[in-house]
Amino acid sequence: MSRKYKHILFLTGAGISAESGLSTFRSENGLWNNHRVEDVATIDAYLRNPDYVHQFYNDMRPELLKAVPNPAHLAITELQNNHPAQIDVVTQNVDTLHEKAGNKNIYHIHGQINQIVCMNCGYVFETWSDINSEDKCEKCGITGMLKPNIVFFGENLLYMNKVDALLKSCDLFVSVGTSGVVYPAAGFVQIAKMFGADTIELNMEKTSNNLLFDRHIYGPAGTTLPALVKELLENK
Ligand SMILES: [Zn+2]
Missing domain, CATH: 3.40.50.1220 (TPP-binding domain)
Known part of the structure; x- marks a missing residue:
């Protein structure tokens, strides 16, 4: 040294x-804040039920915003x-x-909790606000392609x-x-x-x-x- x-x-x-x-997100039993990883952190889950996945990260944002x-x-x-x-x-x-x-x-x-990525054009922007499947990308104008900029399993x-x-x-x-x-x-x-x-x-x-x-x-x-x-x- x-x-x-x-x-x-x-x-x-x-x-x-x-x-x-x-709380550490990846616990011994494979749960993220009491959710199954495969329900909230995979592309399949996101494509199947984007608003369920959005809600998980929407709920997480206020806690991480106020953390010091x-x-x-x-x-x-x-x-x-x-x-x-x-x-x-x-x-x-x-x-x-x-x-x-x-x-x-x-x-x-x-990735980071306060970023969103558009899966259509790749545009990344920062927000601490809620996102849902009806939101539109401000760059390409496509609706429903915004994803939390969090690396999901398999990505x-x-x-x-x-x-x-x-x-x-x-x-x-x-x-x-x-x-x-x-x-x-x-x-x-x-x-x-x-x-x-x-x-x-x-x-x-x-x-x-x-x-x-x-x-x-x-x-x-x-x-x-x-x-x-x-x-x-x-x-x-
Ligand atoms: Zn876009």
């Missing part, structure tokens, strides 16, 4: 948002403001807590070319609050390590990816990440 890092890459998951009072960032999100801002390295944030979270904390260079690979993750480049160029890869079981994100550490990065895992407990990390720090991210940031700033 005495290297002078030039490019630090964070991968964040549900664990970083837990202390902001958000915790010390873990704020620590990344402090690092970005005070460390000379390039610092990027790849997140699996659909909340906007990284943005609210003032983080920069954020890539939401699973490709967003920004993957960019993320691949970041994984290969970073010299420190820090995973925060991810389960390490969902691919392709679970394989990111392997790529970063193969291309020479030091790897650190911050999590509540051991994960299945354990051996790929050079260092493990266990505990709530709101405590462990500020401590790591302090250490990085002392060695910058």
Whole structure:
């Protein structure tokens, strides 16, 4: 840990948002906020009953709008403001807590709750308002093709070319609050390590990816990440 890092890459998951009072969406029993994944997070479900799917995300938006960032999100801002390295944030979270904390260079690979995409023309826009199947795309004018810009199961993750480049160029890869079981994100550490990065895992407990990390720090991210940031700033 005495290297002078030039490019630090964070991968964040549900664990970083837990202390902001958000339930982690993917629970052990495969339920998302008490809904079956196949009912609310697949293209089939959306095509079968778009308004049911819209309602699920409409209901989620107010909770995520009022959520506030915790010390873990704020620590990344402090690092970005005070460390000379390039610092990027790849997140699996659909909340906007990284943005609210003032983080920069954020890539939401699973999409984000306050974005809508038109499946006809690809137009993406931001809103915290409700959407339904009668809404029209303001770009192409087609009705009923708006979808939450959330990556559903079976869809490709967003920004993957960019993320691949970041994984290969970073010299420190820090995973925060991810389960390490969902691919392709679970394989990111392997790529970063193969291309020479030091790897650190911050999590509540051991994960299945354990051996790929050079260092493990266990505990709530709101405590462990500020401590790591302090250490990085002392060695910058
Ligand atoms: Zn459109």
